[in-house]
Amino acid sequence: MSLKLNMQEIKRLNNSAIRAMEQTVDALQTEVRTAQVMPYDNGDMQNNDTFAETSVRGHEIESRLITGSVQARRLYYHPEYNFQTVNNPNAGGKWLEPWIDGEKKDFAQTTFNTLYKKEVERGDA
Incomplete structure (x- = not known):
């Protein structure tokens, strides 16, 4: 028995996951801003000092919302x-x-699942 991996397809799926993670943390940032939950005086902390960051280390993808x-x-x-x-x-x-x-704890996972499916269906590398 032999197994042949389609490395091009694996790379495409990995790239889809990275894009979906980036979009998920961006959606979280928008969600937080829309919910109007951050302390806001002149808006610098919410609008200028809060940003999304995604990094890939080996097989792990990490996205963070940083203030x-x-x-x-x-x-x-x-x-x-x-x-x-x-x-x-x-x-x-x-x-x-x-x-x-809290009540929105499934937001990131649900959003990622939806976005990943769209990215995979899109078919770009």
């Missing part, structure tokens, strides 16, 4: 702060929790 502003960590881990809600009515600490452990 790089200096105050992000302090604000995120202190939900007891009195956040202004003029610009973002749902602003508060731990703004990603609905997508991590």
Whole structure:
């Protein structure tokens, strides 16, 4: 018995997974912005200091939503702060929790599954 792998097809599927991961984290960023949950004064933290990043190491693909502003960590881990809600009515600490452990925890997996299927069906390398 012999097994012959179609390496070109495997590469195409891997590339589809990478594109789907990139699109998934972009969709998460849009979802967070639309939900208006991040603290927002002049919008720098949400609009300029939050970005998506995808990296590939060996067979692992990792996507992250990063907020790089200096105050992000302090604000995120202190939900007891009195956040202004003029610009973002749902602003508060731990703004990603609905997508991590809350009611939207399936968002990333469901979005990835949908986008991966579309990428595979598209058939590009």
